[in-house]
Amino acid sequence: MNESELRRLLADLSLEEKIGQMIQLPGYFQNAGNITGPANDMGFTQDDLRFAGSYLSIIGAEKLRQMQTEFMAQHPHHIPLLFMADIINGYRTVFPIPLAQACTFDPDLIEKSAVVAAREAAVSGLHVTFSPMADLVRDARWGRVMESAGEDPFLNGQVAAAMVRGYQGHDLREPGKIAACLKHFAGYGAPDGGRDYNTVELSERTLREDYLPAYQAAVRAGCELVMTSFNTLNRIPSAANEWLLREVLRREMGFEGMVISDWNALQELLAHGIAENPSEAAFVALRAGVDMDMVSPIYAKNLKELAEKGRIPMAWIDESVWHILRLKNRLGLFEHTFKDADEAAEKTVHLSEAHRRMARTCAEQSFVLLRNDEQLLPIRGDDSVFIGPYAESPLLNGAWSIFADDQDTVSLKAALRSRPKTHEVPVVPGCAMADPEHPVIGFQHPLPPEELDTEAALEEAVRLAKQAEKVILCLGEHRECSGEAASRGDLSLPRCQLRLLDTVAAVNPNIIVVLFTGRPLDIRPVSEKAKAILLCWLPGTEGGEAVLRTLLGENNPGGKLSMSFPYCTGQVPVYYNHLNTGRPWNAGILDGRFGSKYQDIPNEPLYPFGYGLSYTTFACSPVTLSGKRMTRSTSISATVSVTNTGSRTGTQTVQLYIRDLSGSVARPVRELKGFRRVTLEPGQCTPVTFTITEEMLRFVGLSMDTASECGDFDVFIGFDSRTDNRARFTLTE
Numbered sequence: 001m002n003e004s005e006l007r008r009l010l011a012d013l014s015l016e017e018k019i020g021q022m023i024q025l026p027g028y029f030q031n032a033g034n035i036t037g038p039a040n041d042m043g044f045t046q047d048d049l050r051f052a053g054s055y056l057s058i059i060g061a062e063k064l065r066q067m068q069t070e071f072m073a074q075h076p077h078h079i080p081l082l083f084m085a086d087i088i089n090g091y092r093t094v095f096p097i098p099l100a101q102a103c104t105f106d107p108d109l110i111e112k113s114a115v116v117a118a119r120e121a122a123v124s125g126l127h128v129t130f131s132p133m134a135d136l137v138r139d140a141r142w143g144r145v146m147e148s149a150g151e152d153p154f155l156n157g158q159v160a161a162a163m164v165r166g167y168q169g170h171d172l173r174e175p176g177k178i179a180a181c182l183k184h185f186a187g188y189g190a191p192d193g194g195r196d197y198n199t200v201e202l203s204e205r206t207l208r209e210d211y212l213p214a215y216q217a218a219v220r221a222g223c224e225l226v227m228t229s230f231n232t233l234n235r236i237p238s239a240a241n242e243w244l245l246r247e248v249l250r251r252e253m254g255f256e257g258m259v260i261s262d263w264n265a266l267q268e269l270l271a272h273g274i275a276e277n278p279s280e281a282a283f284v285a286l287r288a289g290v291d292m293d294m295v296s297p298i299y300a301k302n303l304k305e306l307a308e309k310g311r312i313p314m315a316w317i318d319e320s321v322w323h324i325l326r327l328k329n330r331l332g333l334f335e336h337t338f339k340d341a342d343e344a345a346e347k348t349v350h351l352s353e354a355h356r357r358m359a360r361t362c363a364e365q366s367f368v369l370l371r372n373d374e375q376l377l378p379i380r381g382d383d384s385v386f387i388g389p390y391a392e393s394p395l396l397n398g399a400w401s402i403f404a405d406d407q408d409t410v411s412l413k414a415a416l417r418s419r420p421k422t423h424e425v426p427v428v429p430g431c432a433m434a435d436p437e438h439p440v441i442g443f444q445h446p447l448p449p450e451e452l453d454t455e456a457a458l459e460e461a462v463r464l465a466k467q468a469e470k471v472i473l474c475l476g477e478h479r480e481c482s483g484e485a486a487s488r489g490d491l492s493l494p495r496c497q498l499r500l501l502d503t504v505a506a507v508n509p510n511i512i513v514v515l516f517t518g519r520p521l522d523i524r525p526v527s528e529k530a531k532a533i534l535l536c537w538l539p540g541t542e543g544g545e546a547v548l549r550t551l552l553g554e555n556n557p558g559g560k561l562s563m564s565f566p567y568c569t570g571q572v573p574v575y576y577n578h579l580n581t582g583r584p585w586n587a588g589i590l591d592g593r594f595g596s597k598y599q600d601i602p603n604e605p606l607y608p609f610g611y612g613l614s615y616t617t618f619a620c621s622p623v624t625l626s627g628k629r630m631t632r633s634t635s636i637s638a639t640v641s642v643t644n645t646g647s648r649t650g651t652q653t654v655q656l657y658i659r660d661l662s663g664s665v666a667r668p669v670r671e672l673k674g675f676r677r678v679t680l681e682p683g684q685c686t687p688v689t690f691t692i693t694e695e696m697l698r699f700v701g702l703s704m705d706t707a708s709e710c711g712d713f714d715v716f717i718g719f720d721s722r723t724d725n726r727a728r729f730t731l732t733e
């Protein structure tokens, strides 16, 4: 449809039809789909169902084609339904969790993973994914950290934009493309104490400087929808926050698409105490600019009366419906009502060889080698035993993989058994995945207790560990321990796994821990007892194969931490781009009591942002600058040369950080401004040059404007956020 036809359609709709467009119902109203929030008796009537213009969490080409056909036949204007779902890190072929994907520092690869996810979802009839989640996270206690790209604004933005490009392509009408919904606007990743849905307390400057840039990057990449967050900002829930949605998102950031609330969030305005009754909730949400009400009955039950009584102008409703119709039109639904829904294609596209290969590559690149004393890794294979709950478990997909089947996942054990060389190696659990006193709560209900004779399992593990040259200990948190509503107050490994580690390490010094997790954990005991640690996150469908290839050296790990691993839980939030404080404490520089430090733990995380080793080694030359001065219209190039000093081909991610030494507001000790991946053969050397522009030096100044200020800057180039390889330059007028 062209724009004037679409305008005419809008003008032709009855009030009920318009309100229908603004309602999204959950799939379980159609006896299908997943529940991601509380399922109240929402009081929808048959009439609401008749016009509701969107559903979430129902999948399947056949089902959705049938729903579309029936809906359109009875709709007075035959407007197609919009189908949305959470395709977070893959659909049937599951990729590593987003936090792990960010460790690849490879936006092109991340974009390709989104291309695959979109293609698989599209043939199953979906039109929109609730991804990317661009919420910056500094607190690993928050369970949804797995769905984020971690603690850095720049990396977050790169990842979010790559995902948008991958899902949407250049034209949503193209086969295999779906619309991206950026979430959760804004600041959802900063709940007090890391507890999901909790209050967020951010200064406007921190919001603008650290939290908004990633959302902005996704908006610039053209993302079609934005979802509001559950939290309050400045005591106003996002779904009622006119300043946030109209001023910041639409006017300042230039967003022109559709805004949807999060699950039941309009109803929750009552619990927030921001609306006295449902009618008031509808009023404040629409005034703020929420176009579509996800799941709650607030719009369905209240907008009509509000409009008829003249409390809300029809222009508000028309504006929202326009955003929704325009999206349906951009997807081409008025002409191709089923879009790509195709039962036959589902069979060939889902889990295709090419998709599995892509998932494996992505997993391999996301692994972070945290430690490798005595070059214990890689292993031969037949020199090792595999112990631990994750040695066998196929639960390698993140908590959001709600449309995948675990039976499609290659466990580590399955990968071992598929090769002659490792076919016979012992694989035993050694202990349960979780402690009995902390039963794992799944998306919908607590999981049944694990059946394992714990003492016998431990004895067997010890017996095998005694005989082997090396022990591969596969530990981690259960996948349901991260994700939505999975906050934790203690980031340790389960007690049963720590006991296994202690007991096995007592009989064999060559412990290699392979760590599976949805978040940074407190891994001090692992770091003390293991000579090697390979962090594999939740690696997805091809996880077992990717892990095995890496252990055997067929893949050389090169991932870098997208988030600091804290020294202990009491240290969080811990992040590299903090302010200096007036009393910065560096061991040996400001001794005694009155520095900004803890009495009992270090300030430094156990493993910092950007950190990750390789089976080879690299050297970086000192930084050379093309000049010592730049103006707002010139630039400086900063160059290092990077050499592979080891004996294997490997990939290094060279990172550029900048510190503004003095400003009108305090500046972070350093900020990531660029990165470059280089793959080098043994002995090979390459120059890596970054161009420093004035734009990289801007920040949110005193008047809340984003601008640079003249003065001195330090530029750091190295292999992680702790690098001290630096040079200084000056920005002048």
Ligand code: BGC
Pocket: 036, 037, 056, 086, 130, 183, 262, 263, 484
């Ligand atoms: C989550 C969203 C998700 C939505 C729909 C909510 O509970 O916060 O991220 O997209 O459910 O499933």
